[in-house]
Amino acid sequence: MQIKMRxxxxxxxxxxxxxxxxxxxxxxPEDRILDLLEHIKGYMDGTLTFRRSCAHGVCGSDAMRINxxxxxxxxxxxxxxxxxxxxxxxxxxxxxxxxxxxxxxxxPFLKHYRNIMPYLVNDDPLPADGKERxxxxxxxxxxxxxxxxxxxxxxxxxxxxxxxxxEYVGPAAIVNAHRFIFDSRDRAGEQRLxxxxxxxxxxxxxxxxxxxxxxxxxxxxTKAIAEVKNAIISGKIDYVKSx
Amino acid sequence: xxxxxxxxxVIVGGGGAGLMAALYASRGAxxxxxxxxxxMRSHTGAAQGGIGxxxxxxxxxxxxxxxxxxxxxxxxxxxxDAIEFMCNEAxxxxxxxxxxxxxxxxxxxxxxxxxxxxxxxxxxxxKPVRRACYAADRTGHMILQTLYQQCIKNETxxxxxxxxxxxxxxxxxxxxxxxxxIATGELHVxxxxxxxxxxxxxxxxxxITSNAYAFTGDGVALCLRHGIPLEDMEFFQFxxxxxxxxxxxxxxxxxxxxxxxxxxxxxxxxxxxxxHVKDLASRDVVSRAMYLExxxxxxxxxxxxxxxxxxxxxxxxxxxxxxxTRPDGSPYRVTGDEILSKVPDIVxxxxxYLGVDPVKxxxxxxxxxxxAMGGIPTDKYGRxxxxxxxxVLPGLYAAGECAxxxxxxxxxxxxxxxxxxxxxxxxAGIDAANYAREAAFQTLPADPTEGARDQIDRLLxxxxxxxxxxxxxxxxxxxxxxxxxxRTGEGLEDAVDKIKELKERxxxxxxxxxxxxxxxxxxxxxxxxxxxxxxxxxAISALNRTESRGAHAREDFPKRDDVNWLRHTLAWMxxxxxxxxxxxxxxxxxxxxxxxx
Numbered sequence: 041m042q043i044k045m046r047x048x049x050x051x052x053x054x055x056x057x058x059x060x061x062x063x064x065x066x067x068x069p070e071d072r073i074l075d076l077l078e079h080i081k082g083y084m085d086g087t088l089t090f091r092r093s094c095a096h097g098v099c100g101s102d103a104m105r106i107n108x109x110x111x112x113x114x115x116x117x118x119x120x121x122x123x124x125x126x127x128x129x130x131x132x133x134x135x136x137x138x139x140x141x142x143x144x145x146x147x148p149f150l151k152h153y154r155n156i157m158p159y160l161v162n163d164d165p166l167p168a169d170g171k172e173r174x175x176x177x178x179x180x181x182x183x184x185x186x187x188x189x190x191x192x193x194x195x196x197x198x199x200x201x202x203x204x205x206x207e208y209v210g211p212a213a214i215v216n217a218h219r220f221i222f223d224s225r226d227r228a229g230e231q232r233l234x235x236x237x238x239x240x241x242x243x244x245x246x247x248x249x250x251x252x253x254x255x256x257x258x259x260x261x262t263k264a265i266a267e268v269k270n271a272i273i274s275g276k277i278d279y280v281k282s283x
Numbered sequence: 284x285x286x287x288x289x290x291x292x293v294i295v296g297g298g299g300a301g302l303m304a305a306l307y308a309s310r311g312a313x314x315x316x317x318x319x320x321x322x323m324r325s326h327t328g329a330a331q332g333g334i335g336x337x338x339x340x341x342x343x344x345x346x347x348x349x350x351x352x353x354x355x356x357x358x359x360x361x362x363x364d365a366i367e368f369m370c371n372e373a374x375x376x377x378x379x380x381x382x383x384x385x386x387x388x389x390x391x392x393x394x395x396x397x398x399x400x401x402x403x404x405x406x407x408x409x410k411p412v413r414r415a416c417y418a419a420d421r422t423g424h425m426i427l428q429t430l431y432q433q434c435i436k437n438e439t440x441x442x443x444x445x446x447x448x449x450x451x452x453x454x455x456x457x458x459x460x461x462x463x464x465i466a467t468g469e470l471h472v473x474x475x476x477x478x479x480x481x482x483x484x485x486x487x488x489x490x491i492t493s494n495a496y497a498f499t500g501d502g503v504a505l506c507l508r509h510g511i512p513l514e515d516m517e518f519f520q521f522x523x524x525x526x527x528x529x530x531x532x533x534x535x536x537x538x539x540x541x542x543x544x545x546x547x548x549x550x551x552x553x554x555x556x557x558x559h560v561k562d563l564a565s566r567d568v569v570s571r572a573m574y575l576e577x578x579x580x581x582x583x584x585x586x587x588x589x590x591x592x593x594x595x596x597x598x599x600x601x602x603x604x605x606x607x608t609r610p611d612g613s614p615y616r617v618t619g620d621e622i623l624s625k626v627p628d629i630v631x632x633x634x635x636y637l638g639v640d641p642v643k644x645x646x647x648x649x650x651x652x653x654x655a656m657g658g659i660p661t662d663k664y665g666r667x668x669x670x671x672x673x674x675v676l677p678g679l680y681a682a683g684e685c686a687x688x689x690x691x692x693x694x695x696x697x698x699x700x701x702x703x704x705x706x707x708x709x710x711a712g713i714d715a716a717n718y719a720r721e722a723a724f725q726t727l728p729a730d731p732t733e734g735a736r737d738q739i740d741r742l743l744x745x746x747x748x749x750x751x752x753x754x755x756x757x758x759x760x761x762x763x764x765x766x767x768x769x770r771t772g773e774g775l776e777d778a779v780d781k782i783k784e785l786k787e788r789x790x791x792x793x794x795x796x797x798x799x800x801x802x803x804x805x806x807x808x809x810x811x812x813x814x815x816x817x818x819x820x821x822a823i824s825a826l827n828r829t830e831s832r833g834a835h836a837r838e839d840f841p842k843r844d845d846v847n848w849l850r851h852t853l854a855w856m857x858x859x860x861x862x863x864x865x866x867x868x869x870x871x872x873x874x875x876x877x878x879x880x
Contacts, residue, residue, distance in 0.1 A: 051798060051800075052800055053798045053799065053800055054798075070636070078752075081752075081803075081804070082750065082751070082752025082753075082755075083750065083752055083753075085795070086794065086795040086796050086804040087795055087796040087798070087804060089796075089801050089802075089803050090803075091324075092496055093320060093324050093326070093495040093496050093497045094324075094326060094328070094329050094495040094496075095495065095496060095531075096329070096529070096531045096632060096636070097631075097632070097635065098328050098329050098421075098424060098628075099320075099323075099324040099325070099326070099328055099329070099495065100323065100324060101320070101321075101324050115635055117635070117636070139466060139800065139801055140798075140800055140801040143801055146321070150321075154435050157436075158432050158435060159384065159432035159433055159435055159436040160383060160384025160432070161436075162384075166382060170375075170378060171338075171378055171394075172377075172378055172381040172382075172387070172394060172395050173381065173382070174392075174393030174394065175389055175393050176389060176391075176393050177388075177389045177390075177391060177393075179389075180386060180387075180388065180389045183386070184386075184419075187386050187418070187421075187425065187428070188421070188424075189428075190323070190328070190424070191321075191323050220384075223384070223386070225384065226384070258631070
């Protein structure tokens with residue numbers, strides 16, 4: 041079938057403001073949107089610019105807006121989409137500066153990530169035998185969901201609170217804080233909770249659920265944020281699921 | 284405006300090997316990581332099933348067994364001193380990762396869980412051994428995340444989205460690299476005492492591949508153009524189970540958890556090819572068996588794919604036939620939920636790309652180009668060695684998939700890619716920092732960016748009629764057809780001719796994007812130049828090796844030939860032509876014998 045790809049274009053070396061170009065391409069229902077972008081770039085317009093790498097949803101390079109919702113372009117197939125007049129609209133993520141076409145500046149996003157201490161902190165002596173620290177399967181399960189994050193930024197750029205205030209740490213940073221706060225081996229949970237209890241921490245979240253709906257890894261983002269909020273309120277971190 | 288930076292150690296590439304090197308180099312030297320991707324986008328993140336180490340958490344195991352399995356898996360082409368070193372170091376490396384926060388899946392008593400993987404055996408019974416440590420089916424993702432997190436903790440200096448275009452060698456020693464800042468198009472000179480190349484593989488020379496778009500062999504090609512030979516390039520692993528047509532990896536852990544390969548007649552055919560370990564034979568063996576099944580008309584509906592079946596009823600049926608047991612001795616039986624919990628991402632990929640739920644339906648699979656056993660020759664400290672006598676090039680290092688130590692020889696065992704990048708990334712980092720402490724900076728050339736500028740100018744000034752995408756497409760198709768799982772002299776000659784033709788046409792490629800900011804057309808075209816060079820070396824090395832060993836299977840020379848070919852290939856590019864040489868394989872404890880699984 042033929043579909044029309046309506047693509048956001050902005051070249052800072054030429055354009056005063058962005059515009060859209062429409063490309064008509066032959067597509068199979070099982071083609072990825074990324075395949076179509078690659079086809080356009082390879083054979084129709086070499087200047088079309090986007091990030092991509094793994095092409096199967098694990099590297100997080102190609103998060104973008106497709107028909108108004110955030111997706112990884114490699115994880116959406118043509119038959120997944122409702123086509124209005126056979127058209128697919130592709131735009132860069134919201135809330136970040138556009139560098140060129142579909143490429144946005146991720147530095148503000150990564151700054152928030154770095155600020156929540158996204159690493160294990162444990163200065164206790166290592167086990168005397170030099171082997172692994174013990175962790176039960178239940179303790180490991182406690183933070184499993186939030187280990188899946190690939191930092192694609194789809195969640196943070198879908199968040200209305202972040203649109204209105206980009207000093208808000210955003211869902212992705214909270215997800216990564218959650219991954220360590222609830223890891224029984226970690227010792228810096230309280231510090232992270234203090235950071236997230238500040239003005240631009242978790243309380244900017246208004247539980248809109250956009251983040252959960254958009255996460256290409258299926259992470260229960262809003263739930264993770266709620267668990268962090270609960271830990272702040274209760275002053276208690278449960279290393280095993282209570283339910 | 285060109286900027287110049289100075290670091291003791293510069294690491295090119297931000298995947299597992301590069302980040303591991305960064306963590307260890309930065310302990311003793313001023314270090315920076317220069318990477319064309321944000322580090323967390325690197326392809327280490329796509330590794331799924333596990334990382335092997337003889338922890339013996341579930342059952343008896345020994346580093347010596349891991350060593351022998353790796354030697355055997357390599358079809359005796361791996362260097363045994365390096366393999367022994369890697370397998371011994373693997374154990375501590377796993378504990379190091381755990382201490383860094385790696386979220387391993389756990390046993391009921393809280394230890395790191397382990398699962399079976401192809402070619403990993405109990406050396407006494409010959410049965411599969413549980414050696415692969417893992418985090419569900421996202422082990423590589425967790426390694427990449429854990430190392431990146433530690434680098435943030437460590438305040439590692441990163442230059443993200445900088446494409447390295449040239450390597451600076453002065454007086455036969457390393458002086459640094461030149462990189463293009465993708466966001467601005469400006470060149471940067473990185474003046475360094477030591478450079479560690481950790482640029483990954485080059486599976487993008489094949490049509491069906493599990494590899495990322497970024498896997499274009501940049502570091503390997505840079506070495507080739509600077510007179511450094513490449514080792515064993517004819518050995519490239521085809522993973523048995525790629526998603527049909529897309530090539531996306533389906534981890535061997537699916538078979539480790541009991542999944543079996545089924546042909547068009549509904550037979551579990553691997554028992555005919557590897558009677559002892561069946562579906563858990565090493566990858567070259569399984570991929571060849573699949574090709575033969577399909578060639579003899581036993582593909583699914585006669586087509587070029589087979590089924591990988593991990594439905595509980597199938598797993599349980601064959602577990603009963605095989606007498607497979609759990610660690611406690613009870614019969615091995617699984618439920619759909621267990622399968623889902625062990626390989627959740629595979630289930631997700633299959634649903635997304637195939638509309639298939641692996642718990643209820645078999646998955647259509649075909650072999651997919653997966654891993655470069657060959658690459659930049661190094662010793663076990665990651666030092667690049669440039670001739671038959673293993674002469675070290677001072678200050679130049681390589682680690683991970685771009686390097687050839689050689690621990691994988693003619694065929695890599697599953698999980699050993701992650702072992703490789705952790706162990707040799709670490710040791711390259713340590714050794715580079717030690718080297719930098721003693722060494723002085725080489726004086727930079729008068730015009731350090733000349734080489735990089737020449738390459739860019741040549742591409743931008745072409746006014747030809749060729750499209751890079753078309754040349755790339757023809758290269759990939761040719762390589763997959765003629766330099767794939769099975770090869771013939773005739774086919775390889777065709778491939779060499781075709782690549783030469785494509786290299787000529789490449790000189791006439793036209794780039795339409797003339798901008799400086801984020802010019803990915805320029806960069807992907809430059810990458811295609813790397814791929815063409817590496818495709819040529821691969822095909823020529825394969826044509827020259829008139830035997831079958833590991834992943835290199837010649838229909839016209841079906842036997843392994845230890846008399847003539849128990850040696851590594853070295854390939855130099857001189858005046859645009861490839862010259863071949865050889866160096867001996869290091870054999871310590873294990874004399875070559877016939878390889879049976």
